[in-house]
Amino acid sequence: MPGSTSSKIRTPIILVNFKTYIEGTGKNALKLAQACEKVSLETNVCVGVAPQFADIFSIANAVSIPVFSQHIDPFGAGSFTGHVLPESVKEAGAVGTLVNHSERRLKLADIDAIITRARENKLAQAVCSNNAAVSAAAAVLKPDMIAIEPPGLIGSGIPVSKAKPEVVSGTIDLVRQVNRDAVVLCGAGITRGEDVAAALKLGTEGVLVASGIVKAKDQYGAVMEFAEACRKHR
Numbered sequence: 001m002p003g004s005t006s007s008k009i010r011t012p013i014i015l016v017n018f019k020t021y022i023e024g025t026g027k028n029a030l031k032l033a034q035a036c037e038k039v040s041l042e043t044n045v046c047v048g049v050a051p052q053f054a055d056i057f058s059i060a061n062a063v064s065i066p067v068f069s070q071h072i073d074p075f076g077a078g079s080f081t082g083h084v085l086p087e088s089v090k091e092a093g094a095v096g097t098l099v100n101h102s103e104r105r106l107k108l109a110d111i112d113a114i115i116t117r118a119r120e121n122k123l124a125q126a127v128c129s130n131n132a133a134v135s136a137a138a139a140v141l142k143p144d145m146i147a148i149e150p151p152g153l154i155g156s157g158i159p160v161s162k163a164k165p166e167v168v169s170g171t172i173d174l175v176r177q178v179n180r181d182a183v184v185l186c187g188a189g190i191t192r193g194e195d196v197a198a199a200l201k202l203g204t205e206g207v208l209v210a211s212g213i214v215k216a217k218d219q220y221g222a223v224m225e226f227a228e229a230c231r232k233h234r
Helices: 027-043 053-060 086-092 108-120 132-140 165-178 193-201 219-233
Strands: 013-017 046-050 096-099 124-129 145-148 183-187 206-209
Touching (some): 013 027, 013 219, 096 108, 145 165, 193 219
Parallel strands (some): 013 206
């Protein structure tokens, strides 16, 4: 992956954001990460996880799949109580980080600074964006990944790949004009394997998903359904 030194990250990728769901917290987080690893090993599809900060260390030491932080701050060591150092999540075992998620919006200058700090620590960056213009602006900063997530569809069960396919295809075109190397992911409302297939057909290289897997009654089955869609597309 461009800019990333982690051999664990491959495309197509299913990146699972645990958010702060109870189903993805503590012991539940470890169990879900192990289910994701099992699917990845069985299908040879890359499945990454983004647990809460407190769970990164235990998960990274228990599974072989890529572990992402949900956020980092653009600061160095010092008097920054309550902030998250990239060095901290790196040492805990993370190989990448989400940036600018819809639930953790940032200014463009902060996104730029975070990408720089992530690179310094050899962390892959998945920058989330809510529309084509923001995606293009983020692409200029040359992150490893850009995840398209229209806020109105997040958690709705309506996948952006179906509800607004023109958002996906149009964004990919804009991003490619600026940065041909960034991996474009599709997020928001992805709940079924067919949603993953639709996103890949539109030209993305993976999906960013949360509740569709974390809150599924059968988490392993949900991850497997997504992975099978990726495998059939290859």
